[in-house]
Every structure is written in C-alpha cells, then in structure tokens.
Amino acid sequence: MADIRQLTELVEKQSALLRQLDSEVSKVIVGQKYLVSRIIVALISNGHALIEGVPGLAKTLAVKTIADCIDCSFQRIQFTPDLLPADIVGTLVYNPQSGEFLPKKGPIFANIVLADEINRAPAKVQSALLEAMQERQVTIGEESHHLPDPFIVLATQNPIEQEGTYPLPEAQVDRFMLKLVVGYPSKEEEILIIDRMTGWEPPHVNKVFSPSDIVIIQKTVREIYIDEKVKRYIVEIVDATRRPEAYNLSDYKRFIAYGASPRATIYLSIGARAFAFLHGRAFVLPEDVKAIAMDVLRHRVIVSYEAEAEGVSSEDVVKRILEEIVVP
Numbered sequence: 001m002a003d004i005r006q007l008t009e010l011v012e013k014q015s016a017l018l019r020q021l022d023s024e025v026s027k028v029i030v031g032q033k034y035l036v037s038r039i040i041v042a043l044i045s046n047g048h049a050l051i052e053g054v055p056g057l058a059k060t061l062a063v064k065t066i067a068d069c070i071d072c073s074f075q076r077i078q079f080t081p082d083l084l085p086a087d088i089v090g091t092l093v094y095n096p097q098s099g100e101f102l103p104k105k106g107p108i109f110a111n112i113v114l115a116d117e118i119n120r121a122p123a124k125v126q127s128a129l130l131e132a133m134q135e136r137q138v139t140i141g142e143e144s145h146h147l148p149d150p151f152i153v154l155a156t157q158n159p160i161e162q163e164g165t166y167p168l169p170e171a172q173v174d175r176f177m178l179k180l181v182v183g184y185p186s187k188e189e190e191i192l193i194i195d196r197m198t199g200w201e202p203p204h205v206n207k208v209f210s211p212s213d214i215v216i217i218q219k220t221v222r223e224i225y226i227d228e229k230v231k232r233y234i235v236e237i238v239d240a241t242r243r244p245e246a247y248n249l250s251d252y253k254r255f256i257a258y259g260a261s262p263r264a265t266i267y268l269s270i271g272a273r274a275f276a277f278l279h280g281r282a283f284v285l286p287e288d289v290k291a292i293a294m295d296v297l298r299h300r301v302i303v304s305y306e307a308e309a310e311g312v313s314s315e316d317v318v319k320r321i322l323e324e325i326v327v328p
Contacts, residue, residue, distance in 0.1 A: 241297065
C-alpha cells in the first residue's frame with residue numbers, strides 16, 4: 001500500500017509538468033486537444049506516432065510547438081520523391097588528410113524527429129527509418145551508432161487518396177505506436193485561429209522540461225499498475241481482431257484480412273498506462289484502454305477486399321470490437 005501511495009504522489013507531481021506542457025502548447029495551437037494529448041502519450045510512452053490529415057491542420061505546427069517546449073534537439077525532415085536514405089541517416093565522407101572515411105551523421109540524430117509528409121517519398125527512403133525506430137540505432141558504413149535518449153519519430157502523412165503519395169508498407173506502419181487521424185476545427189476554433197495567427201507577434205512558448213525529465217517520466221509510466229482483469233481485457237481486444245468468431249463477431253470475420261500482432265498488445269498496455277498517467281492516476285482503468293485502443297489498432301487491423309468493397313474500414317472493425325468485448 002505504501003508503494004502505491006508513493007507512486008500516486010510521484011505521478012501527481014510529474015503529471016503536473018505535462019499539464020504545464022499542455023498549457024504552453026495551447027498558446028499556439030487552437031483546439032486539437034486530441035492531437036496534442038496523443039503526441040504527449042507517445043512521448044511519455046517512448047513510442048512513435050503517425051499523424052494523418054489533409055494539409056493545413058497544424059500537424060507540423062503541433063509537433064514543432066511541443067518540441068519547442070522541451071529543451072531538446074529537434075530535426076524536421078521534409079520527405080520528397082527525390083530524397084535518399086543517406087539524407088536521413090547520414091553517410092561516410094572521405095577525409096583526404098587522414099585517408100579515412102568518417103561518418104557524417106544525418107538529421108535522424110535528434111531527440112524529436114519530425115518526418116514531414118512521410119508518404120511523399122518512395123518505400124526505399126521510408127524504410128531507412130525502420131532500424132532507427134525499432135532498434136534506436138542506425139548503421140553508417142560498417143558501424144552502428146546509437147541514437148540519443150529519448151528518441152521519438154513523429155511522422156505526418158497526407159491521406160493516401162491524394163496525388164503524389166506512396167502508401168507506407170505494413171512493416172513500416174507497424175513501427176508506429178499510434179496512428180492519429182486529425183479532423184477540421186470547429187467554426188469557433190477557426191475564428192480563434194484567425195485572431196492568433198494573423199497578428200504581428202507570433203505566440204511564444206517557454207521551455208517546460210529537459211530530455212532527462214522525459215526519461216524519468218517514461219520510467220514512471222512503466223510502473224503504473226495494471227490489474228490482471230484489465231490485462232485480460234487488453235488481450236481479448238487484440239485477440240478479437242484475429243479470431244472475431246470467438247467473440248460473437250462472426251459477421252466481421254470476412255472483413256478482416258490480418259489481425260493485430262502482439263506488438264499491438266504491448267503498445268495498448270503502455271498507451272493505457274500513459275493515458276492514466278496523463279490524468280494523474282497510478283493505476284489503469286478499462287476506460288484508459290478504450291480511449292487509446294483506436295489509435296493503437298486502426299493501422300494494425302488490415303481489412304479484406306470485401307470490406308473495402310462494402311465500405312467497411314479498420315476503424316469500423318475496431319469500434320465494433322470495443323462495443324462487443326465485455327468491460328471488466
């Protein structure tokens with residue numbers, strides 16, 4: 001009991017920093033509470049996030065503003081069709097004085113990396129991020145180089161229906177802990193955007209914490225308590241994407257080509273912990289799991305051709321599963 005009490009006090013103290021971060025970000029970003037909170041969830045979970053939406057919805061601005069609030073290194077990589085893998089990870093440069101090839105590190109060597117419009121570049125370039133995102137290291141020549149800690153990739157992409165986009169391979173998409181889908185602001189929010197973004201003085205944010213603070217928070221998030229019943233609830237949600245007939249979802253079996261992997265189970269439990277932490281709790285509720293489930297699963301459930309023909313999306317499948325699985 002004493003440990004739980006101490007953990008609760010620690011969570012309340014550290015989550016106050018995140019509320020301060022949210023307050024700073026709101027000086028610049030109007031609305032988009034969902035987007036900002038989920039980026040923070042990814043940050044404190046030590047995971048990566050893929051943000052999808054049409055141009056002009058403040059996806060890039062939200063990422064840059066959060067990076068500005070943290071005293072850390074930040075790099076933005078603009079993905080274009082002519083980008084090369086070496087433009088991301090770096091390359092070997094010949095030194096005529098020493099007669100050796102020395103590594104020249106690329107922009108991937110930063111605490112927060114914004115991969116802007118990631119699906120504007122071909123698959124070869126997209127895959128250059130794979131080792132970095134999973135192993136948190138990159139290989140230049142014959143040497144491996146560790147990336148800084150913390151390291152998080154926040155990638156934006158345009159809807160794949162738009163011209164000049166390359167769909168991300170499933171293996172690449174699966175490396176992202178969360179996939180966030182951003183919508184348009186309300187009319188009231190858009191009026192605030194006009195007032196805030198058309199003045200002479202752009203909004204300014206203050207530094208809230210350091211990279212070491214993030215690492216400490218990430219360790220605390222991993223200590224958040226999850227009851228065995230909540231763990232089973234998480235496993236059942238993921239298992240239902242593979243065996244829907246076992247959960248009274250036989251009518252949805254034909255819509256699912258591939259279910260979610262165990263990586264989804266891991267990310268769903270970490271994401272639920274982070275969501276609980278964000279709300280100042282040292283324990284996970286089933287509501288935390290439901291809140292983050294769509295963001296963890298929407299890009300991991302691959303729908304069949306039959307589902308596409310009938311207009312059933314992966315989000316429809318996940319929504320139905322969350323409705324059907326009994327909440328503990």
